[in-house]
Amino acid sequence: MLSKNEQKKIRLLGEKKYRSKLGLFIAEGIKIIQELIKEGYTFESIYSSKPIDFAPYKLIDKPTLNKVSYLTNCSGIMGVFKIPESSHSYKTDSFSLAVDSISDPGNLGTIIRLCDWFGIKNIYCSSDTVDCYNPKVIQSTMGSIARVKCHYIDLIPFLSKYESTVYGATLDGKTHYHNLYDKKGILVVGSESHGISTEVLKKIDQSVTITPKGLGTNAESLNVATATAILLSEIFRF
């Protein structure tokens, strides 16, 4: 049985203000929970509908877990984890990513997973970007949230002081197939509906555009996560 207090806490953790206040977030699914534990994240509780052997847990029947789950298909296991202290080691990566006003949790989660794949450890997010501890973001990172840190900052002063080249994904830059990239730098990608904001655009040293192929192409833009994928693959070309 989940106590009323436990149910309430899980429900509150769907909202950013309570996640910040309580310093906790929800993760669902065995793989994500195992990755978080492996990477040193501490948890307050784990609720599982089946016995597990890698952590202490409380056995909860699946219909009850289903009721509090944030997923369409409840996975039968949920953890309440502590949000780690934000570190500010901004200059450790040779190449980083900045995201400006991404609002869709699935897009941010997919971008975090991509960064993990390409070895990017830090993402700099504009303050209005969706919270990385949102349950849907956590879900779509597939565990990569355990290894990639999101720093919520004001991008304008951050990029103004940035010491290497600032690249930006726009619709009127140089073709992404050119070998444009220095060894060090940061790529900025913008929101789903408006791209990079006007003020942030002023901080871009080099804009890059994914070239559509041939005639008869009518798509006006790409999904931000797929655009980021294409550009990161190009940046990390060897």
Add this chain to the structure above:
Amino acid sequence: MLSKNEQKKIRLLGEKKYRSKLGLFIAEGIKIIQELIKEGYTFESIYSSKPIDFAPYKLIDKPTLNKVSYLTNCSGIMGVFKIPESSHSYKTDSFSLAVDSISDPGNLGTIIRLCDWFGIKNIYCSSDTVDCYNPKVIQSTMGSIARVKCHYIDLIPFLSKYESTVYGATLDGKTHYHNLYDKKGILVVGSESHGISTEVLKKIDQSVTITPKGLGTNAESLNVATATAILLSEIFRF
């Protein structure tokens, strides 16, 4: 006012069996509806909460539209469109895409949008792939469904008879950075959880893997839409 019959029809069109039976699908959002009309799709009805000038419509108040909408944030405009007859012009593209058991509507929609960007006109989908007329697929294509056709077929005989090279996205193929691609061919991508199925794998001539960069990379895989993005960008390199 939406009549009870209209409400019922919209509700039924959330299910594949009724879409097939009635030959209709739902599209929401002004951009998608305009693109469908521009590309010659015919509609049965358009319901809008505001006056529009590009098509005959029925004015419906927003709360009513909200009740029948398939979106989290109702856009205030919904169209009931006719599913076009499936054409079988399988060999018109120089490069095509095949998807094996993709189940997430957002992933298929994003892949359709990508294909539109890169000029791929036909996608060959295994019969168990999510229906391309699912309202969530339509939504995430952002209008590209109007220009890209999905053919639901048995991939095994199709790929067996395929005349050009069959490429497959796997976790143990050649690095995607090598220039592997012939001018003609087809790329096969697999399901979110299991990749390409064993039987379809036997039809692959050349498997390709997106190389993770450097050490410390722990993501086990990429989201299927982002992986498709990276591979298509490489295939259409010039």
